[in-house]
Amino acid sequence: MSRLAIFIDADNFNDSTALDYAMQEVRSLGEPVALKYAYGNASSLKGIEVVMGKYGIRPVSNLVVGKTTTDVALAIGAMEMVCSNPQIKVVVICSGDADFAPLALRLREMGCKVIAVGMSHNLFTSAEVFYDDVLTIQVVDEPVVPKPPAPAPVLPVRQAAPAAAKPAPVPPPAAVASLVTPVVVQAPLKIPPAAQPVNPVKTPVKETGHSIPAAVPASVAPINVHATVQQVLKVCLALRNGSWQHLSQIVQALRANGILPQNAKSSAWFARLAPHFELTPAIKPNQVRYRMGCAASPKTAPVMEAGVQEALAAYPVLSDGSWQPLNQVIAALRQSGLLGNTKSLAWFEVHSAYFEVEMKPGRTHQVRYLQKKAKPAASPQVAEPASLKPTAASTPIPPPVIQSWHISHRREATVPLPSHWNALRQVLVQVAAQRVCVADILLAAPELLLGQPCSYPAVASRFREKKLVLPNQTILKILQRHPQSFKLDNPQSPKSLIYLGGCGGGYTGSKP
Structure with a gap:
């Protein structure tokens, strides 16, 4: 039975939140984790000691020689463990350092599947060329919820002498409406109906001016499905290629941008967008993806076009249609957040109608933008008789349904031979x-x-x-x-x- 080994470069991958998420993703691969090692100096290992204790990761500290020896120690340890344990077929390297590219190539030659896990800000370009799979993690700070304003203080009432009683000054209608408790005065006071105090908590008012009872949950409030799908794809760019994404990260981004209400349940909210998004598993889902093949309305059709426009904005030199270095373009797209957790070559494959990638041995990989030629002006046509014009409107042909079944034998590495x-x-x-x-x-x-x-x-x-x-x-x-x-x-x-x-x-x- 094949097993999995994970090696962590604590000097490069030292975020405890990202490491905890990476360990959860490694567990989801289905392979039993046999070896777990973390290499680094004492301070780096100290920052992730909580995660190491949670998952039973063994720390390996550097030698005190006045220079960092993490990379060499990790490479030696990985080769030693793989050679001494033939059942290890999957190796996970948690580091975005390019120094481990030769190690990844050698392990793949030995028949192992090598996966890289790195932070989005320090993952080296063209990592997909050296690894079988690349997982990019970006830690997003939690949105700061503004505190509600303190209620206005109640003004004290001064009692005047009975002989010289004077009517108390009437506050303006705007001030009366802003108080939670109306001011009590000695003389009777009639407040116009337009200035009656309103409790904003019990009867919130939407932008249209119609009030909604506070007892209605935010997930039940009516939404524009097509406009909401556009907003989700605009904020969460990684969903556009149809790949599975972590539900907690997507929900956090949607709440931060005000798309998903703070008091709405994420699974119930996405259930209302079921034709466009899919959650898994059915009970307590933790992943979500965009259904690219669903019947989208004309409003959601320009989603891919928007991705192309953002790519041209991130690397403007592509607009002239000339060949550009692929690694520089990928670095610009990752810096702009357009790629997300998507592999770069897979992103260009999805947008193959707009980009062409050239990968030849011995030459620098290049990419160029395929400029769309303007359509020629339509020539004047002779009006056809009414009897020759078609009377029945053409109906769109639905896309064919792809037959599938349970996949019991997935692709895996074979036993290495001389x-x-x-x-x-x-x-x-x-x-x-x-x-x-x-x-x-x-x-x-x-x-x-x-x-x-x-x-x-x-x-x-x-x-x-x-x-x-x-x-x-x-x-x-x-x-x-x-x-x-x-x-x-x-x-x-x-x-x-x-x-x-x-x-x-x-x-x-x-x-x-």
Whole structure:
């Protein structure tokens, strides 16, 4: 059974709140955590001692040599633990330092899945190139709730002599309305109805001027769904690509910007936006994502366009359509908060209609903005007779439903082998992949015969279950060998595929 090891650079990743959240995310991976070490000097370890005690993390202090030795000690410890414990297949490095990039590459060559966890302000650029997955954490300060103003003091009443009784001065209507308790005077006083005191706590008044009873919860008050979705996506940029985000961070950002009321329950509030947002798990949810494929109204359509405009504003040189260094553009987008916890390449893939990324070996990775050409002016058309014009309005075609099922065999690292055995295994894997024909694919995933789009990860799970591929092998090359039989929604990183019919090209060699 595969196990997980986590190594923390306390000199770089020394925020206790972020570390506590990182440990919760590591637990959610489902792998049993076998080793937990934190490296750093005494002061850095002191700042996270509460989290270390909570999760049983073993501290490793630096040697007193007048220089920081955290990076070297962590690298030596990680290599020693992985080599002495073959069951460790997942390694988590909590640091945004680029010094651990060679360590990550070497661990991946040994067959381990390496995950980086770093703070948003000190994570080095292009971390996605060296790690299998990158988790970026940003700690947001709690919003300061303003204290209610103190009630105005009640003015004392002075009793005048009976012989020289004079009417007390009447306060102006604005002053009377601001007091919680009306002022008592000796002579009777009639206050106009417009100046009667109003209790703002019991009968709050909205901007429209209509009063709402205070007993109605904030989560039940009517809201504009489409306008609210736009506001949520504008504040929480990480939700735009459809990835899962931590619910507590999203709720904190929405409350700070006044979108989610302070006394509203987050799960009930998001339930009113169910066509656009999804919470998981069903009981006590802790994650939320934006449903990109839902039927959105025309008001929510320009969301992606807004993301492109913000990217051009963060790095204005892109606007001219010239090639720019990818690492510099990613750094500018992260600094502006546009990427959030999203991997940079995944963000550009979502916006592939506006950006083109060039990644060639031996050259600096580049990106450019695809300028949209203005549409030519429409030529004057001859009016058609009324009898030739269509009478029935065209109805929009709903998007096809993607078939999916339980994924029991996920992609994972294989057992590391010596270099000469590893080369032989790669050759055998390529030969075995060439022997997989269309009939083998349909036998592994018979749901494809229905002609409906099927989930790519679900089909890959069936391949691994039937032993058609290794646990760490992708099925993309196998499907690309049969373009006449299968169609992928995205040739580079597909999410679904559909069977077009036909037997396609099978294995032509002689089977033993």
